[in-house]
Amino acid sequence: MLLIRCPWCGDRDEVEFRYGGQADVAYPTDPHELDDAEWGNFLFVRANPMGALTERWVHTAGCRRWFSVVRDTATNEMTPDIPRRRESR
């Protein structure tokens, strides 16, 4: 089981969380600008790296807040996602 660090509650077992997938997926500024391929890409394609993935978790059985972490998908090592957070906004 993963040990996940909630930024507000500290280290808790994975069972207290739900997974939210890739972080920082921005909604298109103007969806009408997108052609079918771009729209399909937005709807269906998410990063699937073997290595660092910035991802969302929600502490459902705790403070119920969302946060991002960087997890290595090959080793499950997790680090907080602080430096990158504002970049993509």
Next chain:
Amino acid sequence: MVVDGHTSPAPDRLWRNPEPKSNYDVVIVGAGGHGLATAYYLARNHGVTDIAVLERGWLAGGNMARNTTIIRSNYLLDASAALYDHALRLWEELPEELDHEFHFSQCGVLNLAHTEQEARDARRRAFANELNGVDAEWLTPDEIAEVCPILDTSPRLRYPVIGATYQRRAGVAKHDHVAWALARKCDEMGVDLIQNCEVTGFVTAGDRVTGVHTSRGTIGAGRVGLAAAGRTSVLTDTLGISLPLQSHPLQAMASEILEPVHPCVVMSNHVHVYTSQAHKGELVLGAGIDTHNGYAQRGSVHVVENQLAAAVELFPIFGRAHLLRTWAGTVDVTPDASPIIGPTPYGNLFVNCGWGTGGFKATPGAGWVFAHTIATGAPHPLNEPYGMERFTSGALIDEHGAAAVAH
């Protein structure tokens, strides 16, 4: 006790262990069930034998060695019924054709319904199956009890079993023996099966792939077919092809070896577990993916606990068994729970992926249509709906209902 085997000579190898040549007509990446079946049908159906199957680890050590071996074809949609039932019909021929025992057993599958809505959906699926020529029946709890006496069909359960679909032609096979049977035939027909050979990238010329970089040097290729399951997108990412794949851990588990008690396969989407008993005697259990992405071939223990709880509820007798082993593979999941099989923007590169939690049952069928796609450059009618362009056109093949408890 004297065991004869101890004095017999070592058995012949089932395949050679050749050094890779510098070039092949066809390079297949991945020696799981699908890569091997593809090479087999390329040789058998299309006369292509200058083939290398490149495997980063050992032959069939990926999901092929880790799945729970359930074979069935009771999917809802026309495209899926056609694809999976074609595979099932090939399974019915293969024991004789491959001439290598792999214990294909058509013991039948029960897909349980525990709510009124589930019963309606399940019956709809059974009717759709019948219209598509796929055998399907709807059983009442009493009829279920006759097929599988150890299943608790009493109203005592938190979610009582109110009915089930039954596919008699469904069953199980011994996965590693299937791989070895295919590997032996491939080798006999001249296919090079090359283990410990990881593909790390592609050599390209314009919109064509001319070879692959591997841990054992660069190998030229006329055509390349990817059958790399959970690691497919790691490869396609290097070419800028973005596939809608998410790789997840999928776990399964087995008990100690027991007397035969479990006559068929039982699957429950609702309480979320599926069970069978292996030929050797282990109870084999599985359920869903771990929700997070991952390549570690390792999942979390609460996922195991949840399915054990569900199994013991449905099968009180399992409460006496011991859990002996748990393990995980890395499965490549698509948004519509259907595979991607077809061409890519690179003219001579083809993908067979996205089989996620349910591709073992399709092994021969996937090999058949993927071989056709590679040999002719165009999809077989059965995999025509399965191209990656469906994620642009929106023509998804949504099989979440039939695929729900990951199997």
